[in-house]
Amino acid sequence: MTEKPRVALFVTCLVDLFRPTVGFAAVKLLEDAGCAVEVPRLQSCCGQPAYNSGDRKSAQAIARTVIAAFAGFDYVVAPSGSCAGMIKVHYPALFADDRASADQARELADRTYELISFLVDVMKVERVTARYDGVATYHDSCSGLRELGVKSQPRQLLASVAGLTLKEMRDCEVCCGFGGTFAIKYGDISDKIVEEKTGNIRASGADTLLAGDMGCLLNMAGKLERAGDRTKVRHVAEVLAGVAAPALGEPGNGE
Amino acid sequence: MKPTSRAFKANARHALGDPNLQRAMVNLRTGFAERRAHAVAQLPEWEELREQAVAIKKDTLAHLDFYLEAFERNVIANDGQVHWCRDAAEANETVLAICRRLGAKTVTKGKSMIGEEMGVNDYLEANGITPVETDLGEYIIQIRHEPPSHIIAPAVHLVKEQIAQSFRETHRDLDATRPLNDSRQMCDEARAVLRPRFLAADVGITGANFLVAETGSSIIVTNEGNGDLTQTLPKAHIVLASLEKVVPTLEDAATILRLLARSATGQEFSSYTTVSTGPRRRDDADGPGEYHVVLLDNGRSALLGGEFEDMLRCIRCAACLNHCPVYRAIGGQSYGWVYPGPMGSVLTPSLIGIEQAGNLPNASTFCGQCESVCPMKIPLPKMMRHWRECEFQRHLPPPAYRLGLAVWGFFARRPALYRRIADVGARVLGYVGGGRGRFRALPVATGWTRTRDMPSPEGRSFMSLWAERQAQRKSR
Numbered sequence: 001m002t003e004k005p006r007v008a009l010f011v012t013c014l015v016d017l018f019r020p021t022v023g024f025a026a027v028k029l030l031e032d033a034g035c036a037v038e039v040p041r042l043q044s045c046c047g048q049p050a051y052n053s054g055d056r057k058s059a060q061a062i063a064r065t066v067i068a069a070f071a072g073f074d075y076v077v078a079p080s081g082s083c084a085g086m087i088k089v090h091y092p093a094l095f096a097d098d099r100a101s102a103d104q105a106r107e108l109a110d111r112t113y114e115l116i117s118f119l120v121d122v123m124k125v126e127r128v129t130a131r132y133d134g135v136a137t138y139h140d141s142c143s144g145l146r147e148l149g150v151k152s153q154p155r156q157l158l159a160s161v162a163g164l165t166l167k168e169m170r171d172c173e174v175c176c177g178f179g180g181t182f183a184i185k186y187g188d189i190s191d192k193i194v195e196e197k198t199g200n201i202r203a204s205g206a207d208t209l210l211a212g213d214m215g216c217l218l219n220m221a222g223k224l225e226r227a228g229d230r231t232k233v234r235h236v237a238e239v240l241a242g243v244a245a246p247a248l249g250e251p252g253n254g255e
Numbered sequence: 256m257k258p259t260s261r262a263f264k265a266n267a268r269h270a271l272g273d274p275n276l277q278r279a280m281v282n283l284r285t286g287f288a289e290r291r292a293h294a295v296a297q298l299p300e301w302e303e304l305r306e307q308a309v310a311i312k313k314d315t316l317a318h319l320d321f322y323l324e325a326f327e328r329n330v331i332a333n334d335g336q337v338h339w340c341r342d343a344a345e346a347n348e349t350v351l352a353i354c355r356r357l358g359a360k361t362v363t364k365g366k367s368m369i370g371e372e373m374g375v376n377d378y379l380e381a382n383g384i385t386p387v388e389t390d391l392g393e394y395i396i397q398i399r400h401e402p403p404s405h406i407i408a409p410a411v412h413l414v415k416e417q418i419a420q421s422f423r424e425t426h427r428d429l430d431a432t433r434p435l436n437d438s439r440q441m442c443d444e445a446r447a448v449l450r451p452r453f454l455a456a457d458v459g460i461t462g463a464n465f466l467v468a469e470t471g472s473s474i475i476v477t478n479e480g481n482g483d484l485t486q487t488l489p490k491a492h493i494v495l496a497s498l499e500k501v502v503p504t505l506e507d508a509a510t511i512l513r514l515l516a517r518s519a520t521g522q523e524f525s526s527y528t529t530v531s532t533g534p535r536r537r538d539d540a541d542g543p544g545e546y547h548v549v550l551l552d553n554g555r556s557a558l559l560g561g562e563f564e565d566m567l568r569c570i571r572c573a574a575c576l577n578h579c580p581v582y583r584a585i586g587g588q589s590y591g592w593v594y595p596g597p598m599g600s601v602l603t604p605s606l607i608g609i610e611q612a613g614n615l616p617n618a619s620t621f622c623g624q625c626e627s628v629c630p631m632k633i634p635l636p637k638m639m640r641h642w643r644e645c646e647f648q649r650h651l652p653p654p655a656y657r658l659g660l661a662v663w664g665f666f667a668r669r670p671a672l673y674r675r676i677a678d679v680g681a682r683v684l685g686y687v688g689g690g691r692g693r694f695r696a697l698p699v700a701t702g703w704t705r706t707r708d709m710p711s712p713e714g715r716s717f718m719s720l721w722a723e724r725q726a727q728r729k730s731r
Binding site: 016019020024039044045050051053054065069142146171175179182184186187188191192196223225226245246249 | 268271620621624637640642645646647648663668670674677681684689693700703705707708709717722
C-alpha cells in the first residue's frame with residue numbers, strides 16, 4: 001500500500017470564525033478520500049483583505065506566514081475557491097520583485113487546491129456516501145470558477161448524494177455581490193447584486209442553496225434571511241460529508 | 256466633460272432608486288450578454304483569434320511611434336491631414352479652426368467617445384456652431400442633455416416611454432397626437448428629423464474604430480448607416496481618434512473586427528463597416544472635400560511602458576460593461592465620466608487622475624467576468640487592484656478604513672495571537688447572535704446589515720475545537 005498523502009487543511013478565516021462545521025466536514029471528506037490530514041497551528045488568513053485593498057506590504061507579510069506554515073506538506077487544501085485562488089494564482093504575482101519569495105510562492109501554489117476540485121481532480125473521488133433530503137441549487141463562486149476552473153466537480157459529487165436533487169438557477173455563474181470589503185464599502189450596490197441572485201435562487205424552486213465559499217454564503221444567507229426566506233444555506237462540503245448542523249443563520253448556532 | 260466620479264456613491268444610490276433605469280438595465284443581459292455568448296459559441300477559433308488580436312496590439316503598442324508616423328505619411332499621400340493633439344483643448348481648437356475656415360454653421364456627428372472626452376459638442380455650441388448627433392442613441396441623449404451611459408449604446412439606461420416623451424418635447428412641429436409606442440415608430444421619426452440635418456451639415460465628425468497605418472485609412476463600424484451620411488455629404492470629414500486606435504495593416508483590422516461585433520452585440524459583423532481613405536478623388540461620385548484626422552493623446556502616451564499599458568489594447572466593445580454586475584446594477588452615468596464599467600474603472604483614473612476617480616477601481620467585486628469576456632484579454636481586475644495600491648500608497652482611503660485594515664493586518668500576520676482572538680470573537684458573537692442565528696445590525700458593518708442579516712458564528716473557532724479534539728485523541 002502506498003503511503004497516504006499528507007494534506008494540510010487551510011481552514012480559512014471565515015470558516016474558522018463562522019462555521020467550524022465546514023472545517024470538520026473538509027477533514028472528513030479528505031480522510032475518506034485517503035488523505036492524512038493535518039491542520040498547521042500557525043495559520044490565520046490568506047491576506048486577501050489587504051491585497052484587494054491595495055496594501056501590498058501587509059499582503060506580502062501575511063503570505064510569508066502562510067508559506068512558512070504550509071511548507072513540507074504534499075498538498076494544501078482550502079474549503080474556499082477564493083482563498084485557494086489567492087494562494088495559487090495571486091501569491092506568485094505578489095512577489096514579482098522578490099525572486100526567492102516568488103519561488104517559494106510558486107512551489108506552494110503548485111500543491112494548493114480548492115477542496116472539492118482536489119477531491120475529484122487529484123484524489124479521483126467519484127462519489128460520496130452521504131444523504132441529504134432536499135432540492136439544492138449551486139452557486140458558482142467567482143474565484144473558484146474563473147481562477148481555478150471549479151465547475152463540474154461539485155456537481156459530480158452532489159449527484160452521488162442520496163436524496164438530493166440539483167436544480168440549476170439562472171445565472172449561477174454571476175457574482176453574488178460579496179467581494180470582501182466591497183460588501184460593506186459599497187453596501188447599496190452589493191445589496192442590489194445579491195437581490196438579483198436571491199431572486200434567481202427563489203425562482204429555481206430549490207429549498208437549499210449550496211456554494212463552496214463562506215463569503216458568498218454569508219452574503220446570500222443574510223439577504224435571504226432579511227427577506228424572511230426559509231431557503232437553507234450550506235457550504236457544499238457539509239452536504240457531501242453528511243454532517244448535520246443548523247443551516248447558516250438558523251437558530252441553534254452558537255449553542 | 257466635467258467629472259462627477261467623486262460623487263460615485265451618491266450617483267449609484269440615485270441610479271439604484273431610479274425605476275426606469277432599473278427596468279432598462281434588464282435588457283443588457285438578453286440584448287448583449289446572451290447574444291455574445293451565442294456568437295462566441297459559434298466560432299471554434301475564438302480563443303486563437305483572441306491570441307492573434309492581442310499579439311497585433313502588443314506589437315503595435317511596442318512600435319506606436321513608427322505606426323503613427325506611417326499612418327500620417329499615408330494620410331498625407333491621400334491628400335488628407337493629421338493633427339497631433341496633446342489634450343482635449345488642442346483637439347477642440349483644431350476642430351473649431353477647420354469649421355471656421357469652412358464657414359460651418361452645423362456639424363453632424365457620428366458616435367465618438369473621443370468627442371465625449373473632448374466635450375466637443377459643448378465647445379462647438381459655445382462658439383456658435385450647432386452639433387447634431389446622428390447615431391440614434393447619441394441623438395436621444397443629446398436632446399435630453401445627458402452624457403452617454405454606455406460606450407456603444409449611449410441611451411441603454413432609458414426606457415422607450417422616456418424616449419417618446421423627449422421626442423414629443425423636442426419635435427414640436429410634428430402632430431402631437433401621433434403614436435410613439437414602439438422603437439420602429441421612434442426610429443422612423445428620428446430618421447425623418449435627421450435627414451435634412453445631414454443635407455444641411457457643413458462638416459461631418461466621426462470617431463474611428465481603427466486607423467490603418469499601411470493605407471492611411473480610418474474605419475468605423477455602425478449599425479445605422481448614419482456614419483456614412485455624416486462623413487460623405489459635408490465639405491469636410493473630421494475623424495476624432497485617440498492614438499492607440501492605430502493598427503499596422505488592413506488585415507490586422509480585419510482580424511480584430513471579427514472579435515469586435517461578436518463581443519459587442521453578438522453580431523458576426525456590424526451592418527456597416529466603412530473604410531475612409533482621404534477626401535473625394537477626382538473621379539469619385541461623392542465624398543467630402545477635405546479629410547482630417549484629429550489624433551488625440553490626452554494622457555495615453557504616458558501609459559506606455561507602465562502598469563496600465565495593456566489598457567491601450569481596448570477596442571471599446573463594451574463586453575466588460577455588459578457582463579459587470581456592478582455596471583448592471585447602477586448604469587454608466589454613476590461612474591461620473593466618459594468611460595464606465597470595468598474598462599472605465601481602469602482608464603478613467605489614468606486620464607483624469609486617481610484623486611478624482613478613486614471610487615471607480617474600488618467599486619468592483621473582482622468577480623473576473625470582465626477579464627474572461629474581454630476579447631483583448633486585458634487583465635482588468637489586476638489593473639483595478641493596481642490603482643488601489645497607488646491609492647493606498649498615497650494615503651487616499653479614509654482613515655477609519657486604513658485603521659481597521661491595520662488592526663486586522665497586525666493580528667493576521669501573527670497567527671498565534673490571531674488564533675486566540677478568533678476564538679474569543681467566535682464565542683462572543685456566537686453567544687450574542689446564536690439564539691436568533693443571525694444579527695439584524697452590527698456596528699462595524701452597517702453597510703452590510705442595513706439591507707442584509709449577518710449569520711451568527713457557531714460559537715467556537717475551528718482552530719480551538721480542533722486543538723481540543725487532537726488533545727482528546729492523544730489522551731485516549
